[in-house]
């Protein structure tokens with residue numbers, strides 16, 4: 001084991017090539033974090049900047065036709081870019097099943113998970129990854145994930161791992177009406193009365209679901225689970241377990257707020273695509289996940305996106321009201337490729353679309 005930990009190339013082979021991931025490394029019960037994962041101080045979360053007395057809004061959606069609830073959603077999207085929802089209509093049993101399925105996938109032997117590594121995967125729509133982009137990240141993040149781009153039920157049945165695919169598909173189906181409702185509410189404030197065939201594609205034409213696994217880490221203070229970043233989605237529906245560890249930057253400040261686990265809740269965050277489409281009215285906010293010294297953590301984000309071929313820019317209904325466009329028109333797949341070409345670095349992806 002000593003040679004594995006001292007030799008970066010052997011370590012990379014074990015973690016990235018043989019399918020062990022950081023979970024496999026954590027299970028060796030190593031006492032100190034290998035250098036490969038030690039993040040520069042400026043990439044770690046400065047806990048002295050966490051404000052314990054503030055929290056993102058919690059919105060009860062049981063009466064979602066109520067104008068007060070609809071206003072609360074839009075206000076949260078403008079002022080926080082992040083909010084938690086309860087009574088959202090996605091059955092608790094479906095949520096529990098997808099959490100169990102996530103554990104089942106990561107409990108598979110390395111030999112099995114290895115089949116989904118980018119170079120072995122039968123399709124580019126599914127990949128098992130450690131860190132964010134190990135080919136680009138100089139220092140690795142303490143996270144393994146399975147990323148699944150939804151194309152069709154048939155494609156998923158053919159290629160997704162059988163231990164988790166049915167539960168993921170059920171979760172995707174059962175969250176669809178919630179996603180439509182949230183987007184409809186957000187569009188109404190922009191002067192767009194409803195979701196229809198003219199706007200549905202650009203707002204929710206593709207979905208990617210990630211199963212994230214953050215294993216116990218020997219020196220959590222020296223690394224990150226996920227470095228500071230904003231999502232490139234329209235919006236993200238995030239399911240987290242009871243561990244905690246997600247922090248959100250407070251708008252226009254240097255302070256961070258914890259997103260506490262709340263049984264049965266889902267966390268919603270605005271992504272870069274909706275910040276661009278709304279010409280900056282809705283905010284895509286930087287967030288960060290810390291590593292944990294005692295508990296394995298899972299989370300499951302659904303990234304709701306434009307279609308890869310869509311060209312995104314400030315919506316005409318927003319610009320026609322006289323606002324100056326803050327962003328140019330960019331092809332969404334170019335935007336996402338730019339995101340995947342560099343390591344996490346706060347909010348810098350959106351510079352790609354700045355006028």
Ligand SMILES: COc1cc(/C=C/C(=O)SCCNC(=O)CCNC(=O)[C@H](O)C(C)(C)COP(=O)(O)OP(=O)(O)OC[C@H]2O[C@@H](n3cnc4c(N)ncnc43)[C@H](O)[C@@H]2OP(=O)(O)O)ccc1O
Pocket residue numbers: 124127129131132133145147149206208210226229230231232233271303305306307308332333334336337340341
């Ligand atoms: C925080 O930690 C994260 C976050 C995330 C993701 C966050 C999001 O917000 S994901 C939302 C992503 N949006 C979509 O998936 C939208 C729809 N998809 C597309 O636009 C396209 O499928 C595409 C992603 C652009 C891929 O285009 P395509 O040309 O068809 O395919 P490729 O040639 O395979 O890929 C091009 C380029 O991107 C790299 N890449 C693609 N997918 C991934 C991926 N899932 N993970 C890492 N890298 C990916 C690929 O390697 C290519 O790179 P080159 O350098 O060779 O050009 C996710 C993970 C986190 O940890």
Ligand SMILES: O=C(O)CCC(=O)C(=O)O
Pocket residue numbers: 210212226231238240245246287288289298299301
């Ligand atoms: O694990 C979490 O709570 C958040 C993960 C995240 O930000 C992401 O996958 O984009």
Ligand SMILES: [Fe+2]
Pocket residue numbers: 229230231287
């Ligand atoms: Fe994220």
